[in-house]
Amino acid sequence: MNINIEVNNKLIQAKKGETILTALNREGIHVPTLCYMKDLMPTGACRMCVVEVEKKPNLITACSYPVEEGMKIKTNSPRVVHSRKTIIELLLSNHPDDCLYCERNGNCELQKLSEQYNIRERRISGKKNKYRVDQSSASIFRDPAKCILCGRCIRVCEEIEKVTAIDFVGRGSKTIINSAFNKGLNVSSCVNCGQCIMACPTGALHEISHIDRVEAALNNPEKMVVIQHAPSISVSIAEEFGLKPGADINGVMNAALRKIGFSKVFDTSFSADLTIMEESSELIHRITNNGVLPMFTSCCPGWIKYVEEFRPEFIKNLSTCKSPQQMLGAVIKSYYAEQEKINPENIFSVSIMPCTAKKFECSREEMTNNGIADIDAVLTTRELVKLIKAYGIDINNIEPELADNPLGTRSSAGKIFGNTGGVMEAALRTAYFKLTGEELINYKIDAVRGEESRKEAKIQIGKLEIGVAVVSGLAAADKLLTEIENGRKDIHFIEVMTCPGGCIAGGGQPITHDVKRIKSRIKSLYDIDKTDSIKASHQNPYIKEIYENYLGEPLSHKSHELLHTHYSKRDVLK
Ligand code: SF4
Ligand code: SF4
Ligand code: FES
Incomplete structure (x- = not known):
């Protein structure tokens, strides 16, 4: 069943039960996402996809919120843009400044978002955590310093591959993605498929190079x-x-x-x-x-x-x-x-x-x-x-x-x-x-x-x-x-x-x-x-x-x- 919603002052048709994100994408309107993965249940974790909906006091996440008849949505209002910018700046505050040397330079979602939202300086300087890279695996290289905790790798590993070799470990600002008992991937159940690499938006995961x-x-x-x-x-x-x-x-x-x-x-x-x-x-x-x-x-x-x-x-x-x-x-x-x-x-x-x-x-x-x-x-x-x-x-x-x-x-x-x-x-x-x-x-x-x-x-x-x-x-x-x-x-x-x-x-x-x-x-x-x-x-x-x-x-x-x-x-x- 179709319902009517208004997006950026224009009336569009959406399907009852679908998310705002799905309806917007079909109309050719792009909303940035980080934790969202097509075909998997949304987690609403990163809040990058927020939009403003008239009469709703808070910004809402387009990837997980269903469309409602008569909804009036703004995808790029000053409030939305400010919120997205703040999220990106917070992520960058704990991110290494080594894009030039990074495996994903030129193909990094965080880098693209920074450019898209015109972030040209580090306004929030957080304390940078020190991490050990994991290069123990024959196939997969992990660099937790570049991880933005979107959780996409974990979901692929668990929901698509049923391996669950990696998970969130620790709390608050000390949270990282890690394999069992903080041991290397080489002794974990990881089957080396690399699907986590394909899911990762940044250079936190890539192959062990044989070049x-x-x-x-x-x-x-x-x-x-x-x-x-x-x-x-x-x-x-x-x-x-x-x-x-x-x-x-x-x-x-x-x-x-x-x-x-x-x-x-x-x-x-x-x-x-x-x-x-x-x-x-x-x-x-x-x-x-x-x-x-x-x-x-x-x-x-x-x-x-x-x-x-x-x-x-x-x-x-x-x-x-x-x-x-x-x-x-x-x-x-x-x-x-x-x-x-x-x-x-x-x-x-x-x-x-x-x-x-x-x-x-x-x-x-x-x-x-x-x-x-x-x-x-x-x-x-x-x-x-x-x-x-x-x-x-x-x-x-x-x-x-x-x-x-x-x-x-x-x-x-x-x-x-x-x-x-x-x-x-x-x-x-x-x-x-x-x-x-x-x-x-x-x-x-x-x-x-x-x-x-x-x-x-x-x-x-x-x-x-x-x-x-x-x-x-x-x-x-x-x-x-x-x-x-x-x-x-x-x-x-x-x-x-x-x-x-x-x-x-x-x-x-x-x-x-x-x-x-x-x-x-x-x-x-x-x-x-x-x-x-x-x-x-x-x-x-x-x-x-x-x-x-x-x-x-x-x-x-x-x-x-x-x-x-x-x-x-x-x-x-x-
Ligand atoms: S390579 Fe495959 S099995 Fe190993 S952590 Fe990544 S998704 Fe899981
Ligand atoms: S390693 Fe990559 S995919 Fe996994 S949580 Fe970190 S940024 Fe997301
Ligand atoms: S993409 Fe919607 S909350 Fe992360």
């Missing part, structure tokens, strides 16, 4: 430095270089990486295909041999750590396949090194990932072969952008190039791994072929596409009906685990991604709250799938070659040695 170690390797004449890029990267960086959001700049990115000095550029979508070959065989083996079901995908290191910490009883349900990053890392230092007659110890293997948890994953002991790490450094998409800019590569003026074979050719099934549901769709395409000996007539499996946090479907493959589910966000995954625990038996295969929407919105991606950008990345991956000629992992000629020449067949002894791993219960501070 220095990559540059050191590039400058070491004894190292051959190779790089792989994950399926979602080529459609996630265009906007950082002034191009259309979601544009696929795969070829140009390959060229840029060579100009930076990487000897070889490989495509993680190739090893996504390899993952599908192994994972679909594992699924068929489990189904036909009364193995443990449902089987869960294991591509996402945040999800793996969650199971190890919170749900170890489900470890046996995890696929034993390494993630595509680790599979390609293992293959580079074995198959490729042997082919090229290079000592694997002289290879420095870098990956570009949309994910902060991949930094943790590459440091795991299980991800080594004869004491040699599969992967030596992981750059997030954000770090890649920095690297390209630091080397002065003009993305808009270079010619596209192909990735290097034999590890640079992919199917489009490998490419759609970047979207939630992509792994499932790719696996079903190959499982169908393996079980029926025929190719799917229509490769597009609509039932597993879409942005919902859970999708379920029954898929008929020959005589077999397979129950599948796709979940993103660990809270959604945990809910499904509880249903399984309570007796659900109709699902055989489950894809889980920690980040809502999948890797395309991973914790290492360029920071944006613009859903249109994320949607354009999703569309771009599916558009690639529409037009590519190799649509299934088993059709990739270089995948056929690696099995013929090296691995033998999926689940072979060699495959197990290089491409599979194991997980175990993990004790952490909760």
Whole structure:
């Protein structure tokens, strides 16, 4: 039902029950927010979104207050502006003055608000608290001095990821965000997803950078430095270089990486295909041999750590396949090194990932072969952008190039791994072929596409009906685990991604709250799938070659040695 409200002397229509903020945003009127997060219950904590409503004695928070018939709202009255300015000045009074050196310089909500409200001097000089930074984690760097206590990180960690690794600690002016018992994030239940970074308005949270170690390797004449890029990267960086959001700049990115000095550029979508070959065989083996079901995908290191910490009883349900990053890392230092007659110890293997948890994953002991790490450094998409800019590569003026074979050719099934549901769709395409000996007539499996946090479907493959589910966000995954625990038996295969929407919105991606950008990345991956000629992992000629020449067949002894791993219960501070 529509109701009438007046905003800045203009009559507009609002929907009964919605908040003032929602009604204003629909009309194209922006009200600043700090603690508000779309799709989560408002807390009304920061009061940045206050507006003046006629006949109400106090300013009210637009993010949490519902519209009322006949309301007369002023979004920018002198009283409102004064209140917002005071909040910003109070936040700045305890904030370091180091914007020039800050990770989020130019992309900080506090900095933007200060500019917008024309704050040009420190009028309130509060006592600055001294804080220790936490750089104990393999993935996440925390600097409490830059924290403005908006609570967005806590809410994401608790409500979306069900991890609750961080919380408010202390009282009054001594309040900070901290992990359990004031110990580092490394010993906490943090799964390294980086969703808190994506939520943070300031530079209080960012990834542990691997740029220095990559540059050191590039400058070491004894190292051959190779790089792989994950399926979602080529459609996630265009906007950082002034191009259309979601544009696929795969070829140009390959060229840029060579100009930076990487000897070889490989495509993680190739090893996504390899993952599908192994994972679909594992699924068929489990189904036909009364193995443990449902089987869960294991591509996402945040999800793996969650199971190890919170749900170890489900470890046996995890696929034993390494993630595509680790599979390609293992293959580079074995198959490729042997082919090229290079000592694997002289290879420095870098990956570009949309994910902060991949930094943790590459440091795991299980991800080594004869004491040699599969992967030596992981750059997030954000770090890649920095690297390209630091080397002065003009993305808009270079010619596209192909990735290097034999590890640079992919199917489009490998490419759609970047979207939630992509792994499932790719696996079903190959499982169908393996079980029926025929190719799917229509490769597009609509039932597993879409942005919902859970999708379920029954898929008929020959005589077999397979129950599948796709979940993103660990809270959604945990809910499904509880249903399984309570007796659900109709699902055989489950894809889980920690980040809502999948890797395309991973914790290492360029920071944006613009859903249109994320949607354009999703569309771009599916558009690639529409037009590519190799649509299934088993059709990739270089995948056929690696099995013929090296691995033998999926689940072979060699495959197990290089491409599979194991997980175990993990004790952490909760
Ligand atoms: S990285 Fe993920 S799990 Fe860790 S604190 Fe941030 S949101 Fe929580
Ligand atoms: S760390 Fe960032 S997201 Fe978390 S409370 Fe502080 S400012 Fe907000
Ligand atoms: S954004 Fe409304 S109170 Fe913080």
